[in-house]
Amino acid sequence: KSDLERTDLAKDKTGVFTGSYAVNPVNGKKIPIWISDYILISYGTGAIMAVPAHDERDWDFAKKFDLPIIKVVASKEEVAQLGNGDEKAGATRLAEAAHNQEAYKALVETYPDIFNVAAECTAADGYSINSENFTGMETAKTIPAMIEWLAKQKIGKKAINYKLRDWVFSRQRYWGEPIPLVHCEKCGCVPVPEDQLPLELPNVKTYQPTGTGESPLAGIDSWVNCTCPVCGGKAKRETNTMPQWAGSCWYYLRYLDPHNEKEFVSPEAVHYWMPVDLYVGGAEHAVLHLLYARFWHKVLYDLGLVNTKEPFQRLVNQGMITSFAYQRKNKTLVPTDCVEEVSPDVFVEKETGEKLERVIAKMSKSLKNVINPDDVIKEYGADSVRMYEMFMGPLETSKPWNTQGLIGVHRFLEKIWAMSEKSIEDVDITGDLQEPLSQLRKMYHKTVKKVTADTATLNFNTAISQMMIFVNDASKVQSLPKSLWEGFIKILAPYAPHLAEELWEKVGHTQTIAYESWPTYDEKFCVDDSCTIVVQVNGKKRHQFQAPIDGSKEELEKMALEAEPIKKFTEGNTVVKVIVVPNKLVNIVVK
DSSP: OOHHHHTOTTSOOOOEEEEEEEEOTTTOOEEEEEEOTTSOTTSTTSOOOOOGGGOHHHHHHHHHTTOOOOOOEEEHHHHHHHTTTOHHHHHHHHHHHHTOHHHHHHHHHHOHHHHSOOSSOOOOOEEEOSOGGGTTSBHHHHHHHHHHHHHHTTSOOOOOOOOOOOOOOOBSSSSSOBOOEEEETTTEEEEOOGGGOSOOOOOOSOOOOOSSSSOGGGGOHHHHEEEOTTTOOEEEEOOOBOOTHHHHTTHHHHTTSTTOSSSSSOHHHHHHHOSBSOEEEOHHIIIIIHHHHHHHHHHHHHTTSOSOSOSBSOEEEOOOEEEEEEEOTTSOEEOGGGEEEEETTEEEETTTOOEEEEEEEOOOTTTTOOOOHHHHHHHHOHHHHHHHHHHSSOTTSOEEOOHHHHHHHHHHHHHHHHHTTSEEEOOOOSSOOOTTHHHHHHHHHHHHHHHHHHHHTTOHHHHHHHHHHHHHHHTTSSEEEHHHHHHHHHHHTTTSHHHHHHHHHHTTOOSOGGGSOOOOOOGGGSOOSEEEEEEEETTEEEEEEEEETTOOHHHHHHHHHHOHHHHHHHTTSOEEEEEEETTTEEEEEEO
């Protein structure tokens, strides 16, 4: 298996217990030693200390083999709970309790959700817990403090591990860039002179493998045999070719000036276009292609051939669309056609009757959980599928396909089409308006603003959510102002282009909406008059109410204390303190 396969997050973890234990030098506790192939022998010493509560691969391994999982980092939000909403106060309380066994035990019993293992692993920074003398320290300070302690005890020291790997650059095949080297018995390996570049592949009728392990080029004598550029003696060309990475490492530069026969790209083109604003690709691009492309670009920059140090300003790795799968107790997976749903969310294996757990996994032909997009498009339409994929969640995260979610998006598009049957009136909406049109105008401008911003940052799911809010408000009016309706169709167009074209024609336009300019918004209509204030009692949400924007702390405190749902928590108790966060929160501390 390759290193990439071994570290694949979706890969089922395997391992075996050695029967031996290691001793944790910090707390003296024994740790079982396991062997697993997801740990790379080339990383560090080839042995690692697993932290399953805060590493996804370690978490999966510990869960599979029922190993202890100890939470050692609490998030900043969790620590704030210890201080009644104040992070610093919570951290102080945690640090003080760390040196008092009874106090720490009381904290654990009072806040079990903070100190015990959660339903999934968390990798965010926060504060150390369950960590002996380091408990209460911020993560950023814990690591150097622990390294310093280990060094003083003479049992460890800081070390840097590099994750770079050697790059096997040669391939034994025909279709690759030929490597411009010749091999001479007298002079050794000699580069092809510049005036003989570019070195091109010979035209051949067949490029089948030789059967000897050599490249197909090795069997073409007329191409292989040549003279040494240095001594003029007999020599042979290098028959290995470059991998596909060679061309893709600089293609983005050649695209800028593809017909230039004097240089690979002109300085003017590089200056105008570079660097690349946005590069969207899978995670394997970040690990391989873009890493190598960056190497090449750095060399080209050092040679003065490009004017930017970095080739790409922003990289986005889109997540994978996964699917549901069904798992036995022994963690093996069952093909979906062998599964029966006996009641809502209860699944059994047809043949054995064994109860199965529904999990999320990669789409696989063997598991028969692959979604054929052609079939789904045929039933629900391309716009529904396109929009659902954007609505599933953040672009960077992997998400499970759920047909029920697709149906919801399909109904949303049907609702938009139904709205087009309303009366569309060409009315002036620049002046004062009565309700509900006044509120609809505000919602329209808020929607244009948010969809504009979210589209630019690739937050498509939240842009669609905002469109849904607008459509919900627009469906409540008897007739729609034409300017608002047309503006909405424009922001809908990139998300549901086929429907948008139909709607655009329906309001009387004869040219495609693709030629229209993006709508603008007026900031004055995006400002709210009121905001939602959340009321907490001892850090727990108990109520919320609407209040004027930028209301005074005294006014918000009074409104919170006089709210009927809050009185049952304050009557008979002493209000110790009231913390007010303007426009957001009122936290009442009672005892």
